[in-house]
Amino acid sequence: xxxxxxxxxxxxxxxxxxxxxxxxxxxxxxxxxxxxxxxxxxxxxxxxxxxxxxxxxxxxxxxxxxxxxxxxxxxxxxxxxxxxxxxxxxxxxxxxxxxxxxxxxxxxxxxxxxxxxxxxxxxxxxxxxxxxxxxxxxxxxxxxxxxxxxxxxxxxxxxxxxxxxxxxxxxxxxxxxxxxxx
Amino acid sequence: xxxxxxxxxxxxxxxxxxxxxxxxxxxxxxxxxxxxxxxxxxxxxxxxxxxxxxxxxxxxxxxxxxxxxxxxxxxxxxxxxxxxxxxxxxxxxxxxxxxxxxxxxxxxxxxxxxxxxxxxxxxxxxxxxxxxxxxxxxxxxxxxxxxxxxxxxxxxxxxxxxxxxxxxxxxxxxxxxxxxxxxxxxxxxxxxxxxxxxxxxxxxxxxxxxxxxxxxxxxxxxxxxxxxxxxxxxxxxxxxxxxxxxxxxxxxxxxxxxxxxxxxxxxxxxxxxxxxxxxxxxxxxxxxxxxxxxxxxxxxxxxxxxxxxxxxxxxxxxxxxxxxxxxxxxxxxxxxxxxxxxxxxxxxxxxxxxxxxxxxxxxxxxxxxxxxxxxxxxxxxxxxxxxxxxxxxxxxxxxxxxxxxxxxxxxxxxxxxxxxxxxxxxxxxxxxxxxxxxxxxxxxxxxxxxxxxxxxxxxxxxxxxxxxxxxxxxxxx
Numbered sequence: 001x002x003x004x005x006x007x008x009x010x011x012x013x014x015x016x017x018x019x020x021x022x023x024x025x026x027x028x029x030x031x032x033x034x035x036x037x038x039x040x041x042x043x044x045x046x047x048x049x050x051x052x053x054x055x056x057x058x059x060x061x062x063x064x065x066x067x068x069x070x071x072x073x074x075x076x077x078x079x080x081x082x083x084x085x086x087x088x089x090x091x092x093x094x095x096x097x098x099x100x101x102x103x104x105x106x107x108x109x110x111x112x113x114x115x116x117x118x119x120x121x122x123x124x125x126x127x128x129x130x131x132x133x134x135x136x137x138x139x140x141x142x143x144x145x146x147x148x149x150x151x152x153x154x155x156x157x158x159x160x161x162x163x164x165x166x167x168x169x170x171x172x173x174x175x176x177x178x179x180x181x182x
Numbered sequence: 183x184x185x186x187x188x189x190x191x192x193x194x195x196x197x198x199x200x201x202x203x204x205x206x207x208x209x210x211x212x213x214x215x216x217x218x219x220x221x222x223x224x225x226x227x228x229x230x231x232x233x234x235x236x237x238x239x240x241x242x243x244x245x246x247x248x249x250x251x252x253x254x255x256x257x258x259x260x261x262x263x264x265x266x267x268x269x270x271x272x273x274x275x276x277x278x279x280x281x282x283x284x285x286x287x288x289x290x291x292x293x294x295x296x297x298x299x300x301x302x303x304x305x306x307x308x309x310x311x312x313x314x315x316x317x318x319x320x321x322x323x324x325x326x327x328x329x330x331x332x333x334x335x336x337x338x339x340x341x342x343x344x345x346x347x348x349x350x351x352x353x354x355x356x357x358x359x360x361x362x363x364x365x366x367x368x369x370x371x372x373x374x375x376x377x378x379x380x381x382x383x384x385x386x387x388x389x390x391x392x393x394x395x396x397x398x399x400x401x402x403x404x405x406x407x408x409x410x411x412x413x414x415x416x417x418x419x420x421x422x423x424x425x426x427x428x429x430x431x432x433x434x435x436x437x438x439x440x441x442x443x444x445x446x447x448x449x450x451x452x453x454x455x456x457x458x459x460x461x462x463x464x465x466x467x468x469x470x471x472x473x474x475x476x477x478x479x480x481x482x483x484x485x486x487x488x489x490x491x492x493x494x495x496x497x498x499x500x501x502x503x504x505x506x507x508x509x510x511x512x513x514x515x516x517x518x519x520x521x522x523x524x525x526x527x528x529x530x531x532x533x534x535x536x537x538x539x540x541x542x543x544x545x546x547x548x549x550x551x552x553x554x555x556x557x558x559x560x561x562x563x564x565x566x567x568x569x570x571x572x573x574x575x576x577x578x579x580x581x582x583x584x585x586x587x588x589x590x591x592x593x594x595x596x597x598x599x600x601x602x603x604x605x606x607x608x609x610x611x612x613x614x615x616x617x618x619x620x621x622x623x624x625x626x627x628x629x630x631x632x633x634x635x636x637x638x639x640x641x642x643x644x645x646x647x648x649x650x651x652x653x654x655x656x657x658x659x
Contacts, residue, residue, distance in 0.1 A: 022641065025257040032262050036327030041395035041485030051491040063493075066502045067486060087396060149488065172485065173396040175329055 033182030035080060039175040042069070042084065043100075047151055049092040049166040057157045062150040064103065071105075075178065076142040081132025082176030088125040090117040091163045094155025098170055101148040102140055109148075111140040117168065120161050132177075141176075204573045205241065206586040206602050207616035207629040208648060210447075210457050210533050213598045214618050214627045215292055215652050218303050220531060221459040222354045222366030223445030226301045229657030230293040231625075233650065239287035239307065241648035243631070245608045248278030248316055252641035271325045274316040276340050277579060277607075281313035287650070288349075294657070299358040303368075306352075308432065311527065312345030315579060328389050328399075335386040338403055342578050344379035346524070348372050348466070349432035354443070362449040372439035374466045375431040376411030377524060381578040385480075395484035402480040403513055408522050409475075410468035411436050439466030441526055453537045453564065462526040469521035479513035530574040535590075539565035542594070565592050571602075582607060596620055600629075608644035609635070625652040 047061070055061065070076065090096055095118050102111040115125055131141050151168070160166065210224060211217045215231045216239045218224050233239065253269045254262065290305030319336040328336070354368030385403040392398040411431055418427035430436075441464020447457045486501045493501075541562045567590040574583045584606035592598045597619050604612040609632060616629030628649040635642030 022252060023257045024251065024255040026255055028255060028262040032266060034325055036323070036325055037329035038327040039329045039389065039397060040399050041392055041397045041483070043485050044392075044395040044487045044489075046394070046487075046489045048490070054491070061490070063488075063497055065486065065488065066500045068502055085396065147486075169394075171392075171395045177327075180324065 031182075034180040035177050035182065036180065037175060037177045039173060042172045042174045043067075043147060043149075043170070044172070045098070045149055045151075045168075045170040047168050049094075049161055049168075052092060052094065052096075052153050052168075053157045053160070055153065055157060057153060057155065059157075060150055060152040062148065064107075064146050064148045066145070067147045068145065070141045070144045075176075078178040078180070079132075079138060079141060080177045080179050081130070081134070081138070082141065082174060083135075084129045084131070085173050085175070086113065086115070086125075086127045086129075087171040088115045088117060088127075088169070090122050090168045091120045091161055091166045092168055093119050093159040093161040093166065094153055095119050096168050097150075097152040097154055098168070099148075099150040099152075100170075101150070102144040103146045103148055104143040105145045107146075110143060111136065115170070119155060120163055120166065204243075204575075204584050204586075204604070204606065205648065206571055206573060206584070206588070206604050207600055207614050207631065208241075208627075209531055209571055209573075210535065211590075211598070211600055211616065211618060211627075213620065214625065214650070215290070215303070215654065216287070216627075216648075216650055218292065218354060218356065218366070219307075219352075219368075219443075220461060220529075221445040221447070221457055222303075222356055222368040222443050223364050223447050223459065224356070224366065224457070225364055225447050226292075226356055227656060228292060228294070228301070229655045231291060231652050231654040233287055233290035233305065233652050235289045236286065237651045238290050238305075239285065239648070239650040241646070242282075242284045243644075243646035244282040245644040246278075246280045247607045247643060248274035250641050250643050256641075267325070271318075271321050274318065276316055276318050276342075278316040279313055280316075283309065283311040285309045301356040303354045303356070304352060306349060308347070308349050310345070310347040312343075313577060314343040314345075315340070317341045323387070328387070331389065332397075333388065333390055335388045338385040338387065338405060339383050341383050341405070342381050344377075344381055344524075344578060346377040346466075347375040347428070348377075348436075349375065352443075364447040366443075366445045368443040370441040370443065370462070370464060372441060372464065372466050372526070373432050373434050374411060374437040374439065374468065375428050376409070376415055377437070377466070377468060378407065378409045378412055379524060380405070380407040382406055392484040394487065398482050398484045400480070400482040401509075401513055403477045405477040407475045408468070408472070410470065410472045410522075412471075413473050414471045435470075437466055437468045437470050439524075439526070440464055445531075452562075455535045455537070456533065457535070458532040459530070461529040461531070463528055464526045466524050466526070467521065468524065472519050472521055474518050474520065474522070476516050476518070477513060478516075481509045481512035483509060525576075528576045531571065533569055533571040535567050535569035537564035537567045541565075542592075563592055563595075566590065573606075604631075606644075609642075611635075612644060614646075620654070623653050623655060625654045626650075 088098060098115045100113045101109050104110055131138050205220050208217050209220050212225050249270055254265050285307055287305060287307045292301060292303035294301050317340045319340045323336045351371040352368050354366060356366040358364050383405045387401050390398045414427055418424045441462050443461045445459035447455060449455050483505060486505055488501060541564055569588055571586040574581050584604050586602050586604040588600055588602045590600040600616045602614040611634050612632045613634050614631040615633060618627040631646040632642055632644050
């Protein structure tokens with residue numbers, strides 16, 4: 001019996017002696033940085049030439065649209081940098097001008113993007129606007145509460161493009177990096 | 183808020199009470215009464231036993247099949263961001279899990295009936311069990327985002343988790359059918375304290391080239407989280423009476439269920455024994471304090487779309503809010519209160535044991551000795567046993583199994599030691615050691631697992647221990 005007890009003591013002592021934990025540095029957690037980048041479409045504008053021809057020559061269509069995606073706390077508080085990409089295409093027979101304005105809650109213009117388009121045939125106009133450390137102020141994005149779109153017909157209101165389904169389109173997407181941790 | 187607390191509870195359980203529950207050291211350890219809990223058809227030679235309340239059976243197991251603390255936090259000079267990316271986010275698969283269990287016997291006892299071939303056992307224990315599989319695509323989406331991943335589907339079925347806390351009232355019967363065969367059964371009444379499960383999720387999130395705009399974002403979701411008792415615990419946290427709520431719900435104040443354990447022991451010959459058991463073949467019906475959440479539907483958006491001249495019909499309409507409303511209409515997040523049934527994680531054990539070495543008289547009382555034998559085989563105790571065991575448990579991603587080789591050594595009727603080697607999805611180097619010491623009527627057992635990992639516990643993928651104190655009588659005068 002004594003011998004058996006001794007075996008047990010030896011086993012337990014061995015477990016105590018040989019059990020250990022290699023040095024861990026839990027402060028590394030502070031260095032962990034989680035900054036995913038998300039992208040999605042933002043705004044799509046489509047104006048067919050038939051609609052343009054309904055309005056007087058030189059007429060400007062202008063409208064404010066509520067847009068809270070950027071000002072939501074979950075985004076505004078975490079955004080680090082990003083890029084807005086625009087693709088603008090004009091297949092109508094007339095020169096056009098499109099202006100995008102970013103407005104804050106009070107209606108103050110924070111940023112403006114202007115696109116001047118000749119009559120068809122034109123190439124797709126692509127523009128990338130960076131926001132953040134290497135671009136325009138992020139506060140523009142954070143404080144944007146609505147978007148104003150102004151489209152001006154700088155041509156006539158009778159001609160019709162020979163292309164199928166002539167229209168002016170503005171496509172846009174945002175690609176933003178947000179800080180989840182770090 | 184409820185969801186947040188639910189997550190806290192989930193993580194809490196995930197952190198402290200992981201992995202279900204291969205008790206390979208305790209299985210068929212005939213000297214310990216608690217072994218009856220994992221094979222009601224085990225050989226018994228006790229006249230009666232009584233567990234020391236709250237100390238008769240305490241077990242804890244935790245496992246992480248994909249990663250260890252050391253993998254992330256070792257002081258190795260590597261950038262933690264690289265370690266998290268390579269070893270966790272992209273290093274783990276959806277079959278990797280963080281899981282575990284604990285069991286605490288509140289009281290237990292057993293006695294031999296008027297018919298000495300029948301042994302009864304009973305008791306109450308509290309159990310917590312949780313499992314969470316690695317939600318890989320959610321982690322990638324959260325860690326890297328969806329940028330530059332056109333057409334890559336993020337699989338929503340990667341969220342698969344369940345957990346519960348319950349009290350189990352049980353009564354078991356163990357009968358020596360013949361000299362070679364023992365059968366046992368245990369009836370169980372489950373009193374669920376809380377339960378959560380989200381195991382039947384499906385769907386995806388994908389970004390594709392848009393039809394009109396640059397990108398189209400599509401969410402196709404068929405997701406469900408079912409809970410019972412979580413709301414009660416949440417309110418108890420507010421009212422600072424968690425303990426009272428757990429006790430109340432654990433004593434038939436929550437949801438109830440029924441189950442059964444079955445087991446047998448059969449002597450192939452005088453020294454070779456096969457055993458088997460099927461545990462927790464049962465269900466719980468959740469009707470009290472049920473809250474279920476669903477997210478079902480599909481929506482594709484390409485940003486805010488303004489198409490003239492349609493947009494001029496109502497130029498003051500809120501296009502952004504319309505977009506948000508459309509998404510919520512197509513993929514509604516809903517809460518409902520319908521009852522549901524959960525099945526317990528059923529476990530299967532099997533073993534074959536060969537006894538050898540010098541035979542000796544066991545502790546049981548009988549008009550016999552090891553040379554003549556009695557009505558029961560287990561009056562003869564051999565010094566050594568060697569054998570193999572199989573364990574399976576039913577899990578949300580299908581059965582998990584483990585195989586064990588063991589060696590058992592008896593030192594008179596004073597002490598028995600069992601050493602095991604187990605291979606399962608957590609580790610191939612799991613060596614365990616258990617000991618049962620009998621000092622007069624007092625029985626003490628201690629068992630620990632994965633001992634090789636003790637050289638660096640932080641690097642361990644699996645750990646468990648169990649211990650208990652009993653008073654045992656063999657009815658000897």
